[in-house]
Amino acid sequence: MNFELIKKLSSKPKLYEKGSSVMWTDPYISKKLLELHINPDHDIASRNKTKIENISNWILQQANNSKMNILDLGCGPGLYAEFMAQKGHSVTGVDFSENSIQYAIKQAREKQLDIEYLNQNYLDIDFVEKFDLVILIYLDFCVLLPEERDKVLRNIYRALKKGGLFICDVVNEMNIDKKIIAQSWEIQETGFWKDAPYIALTNGYHYPEAKVLANHHIIIGENDTIDTYIFWTHYFETKDLVEILEMHGFGEIKCYNNVLPKSNDYWNGENVTFYVSGKE
Numbered sequence: 001m002n003f004e005l006i007k008k009l010s011s012k013p014k015l016y017e018k019g020s021s022v023m024w025t026d027p028y029i030s031k032k033l034l035e036l037h038i039n040p041d042h043d044i045a046s047r048n049k050t051k052i053e054n055i056s057n058w059i060l061q062q063a064n065n066s067k068m069n070i071l072d073l074g075c076g077p078g079l080y081a082e083f084m085a086q087k088g089h090s091v092t093g094v095d096f097s098e099n100s101i102q103y104a105i106k107q108a109r110e111k112q113l114d115i116e117y118l119n120q121n122y123l124d125i126d127f128v129e130k131f132d133l134v135i136l137i138y139l140d141f142c143v144l145l146p147e148e149r150d151k152v153l154r155n156i157y158r159a160l161k162k163g164g165l166f167i168c169d170v171v172n173e174m175n176i177d178k179k180i181i182a183q184s185w186e187i188q189e190t191g192f193w194k195d196a197p198y199i200a201l202t203n204g205y206h207y208p209e210a211k212v213l214a215n216h217h218i219i220i221g222e223n224d225t226i227d228t229y230i231f232w233t234h235y236f237e238t239k240d241l242v243e244i245l246e247m248h249g250f251g252e253i254k255c256y257n258n259v260l261p262k263s264n265d266y267w268n269g270e271n272v273t274f275y276v277s278g279k280e
Contacts, residue, residue, distance in 0.1 A: 069091075071156075074137070075104065125155050134166045137169055197221070
């Protein structure tokens with residue numbers, strides 16, 4: 001085992017440094033993610049079933065239209081899309097994960113729901129004035145790098161009809177110290193990262209100058225293979241996000257705290273703010 005290499009890889013990443021591997025397209029990990037997504041009892045990959053239903057109802061109340069064309073970006077296995085389709089809306093879901101999209105397509109077909117699913121990166125969508133509502137839920141907006149954030153907001157604004165709404169949730173500035181994951185390590189015969197023995201080294205970092213957190217994972221497999229994963233999560237003060245949205249043409253911006261119930265999970269409750277903005 002190359003300890004010097006591991007020591008180098010486990011040092012604090014440079015701002016927006018990329019890992020060597022991509023979780024969403026890894027055949028094994030993406031299957032594990034799908035299993036977590038569709039488990040209705042926890043919040044690890046998707047929020048639990050009760051929270052999804054409550055959030056979906058809250059979102060539909062903000063729009064207050066009986067029949068809408070809805071675009072669900074980062075839809076995963078279609079948990080929000082299905083709920084909204086069952087309420088009579090026409091939904092388009094977009095997600096990068098082929099496993100999640102194939103599962104969602106199968107579910108929609110079996111339940112005879114009016115949902116179209118697209119397996120693509122939502123940074124590349126090119127809809128024009130097609131949707132009454134666009135949603136980007138479960139903190140997806142926070143993981144975008146600044147240039148990606150600008151691109152997706154341009155895409156969303158173009159995709160919305162005049163008078164349409166964009167709704168997202170973001171990590172806010174509350175309890176930042178508690179949102180930084182602690183250093184840890186584990187040894188597994190098989191687990192989330194690999195279907196084979198591995199050692200996982202994990203650490204969290206804060207970059208206050210960019211208002212971003214990093215979760216850094218180093219996975220050491222058999223034959224000393226090493227994969228690194230770095231996940232960046234921005235947090236936003238209200239004034240900052242309002243400025244970003246206004247810069248891209250959005251107006252009538254409203255923010256809502258405590259849409260989610262209080263929880264020991266720091267990605268819920270008072271730590272997450274929902275934003276509703278419109279295309280005027």
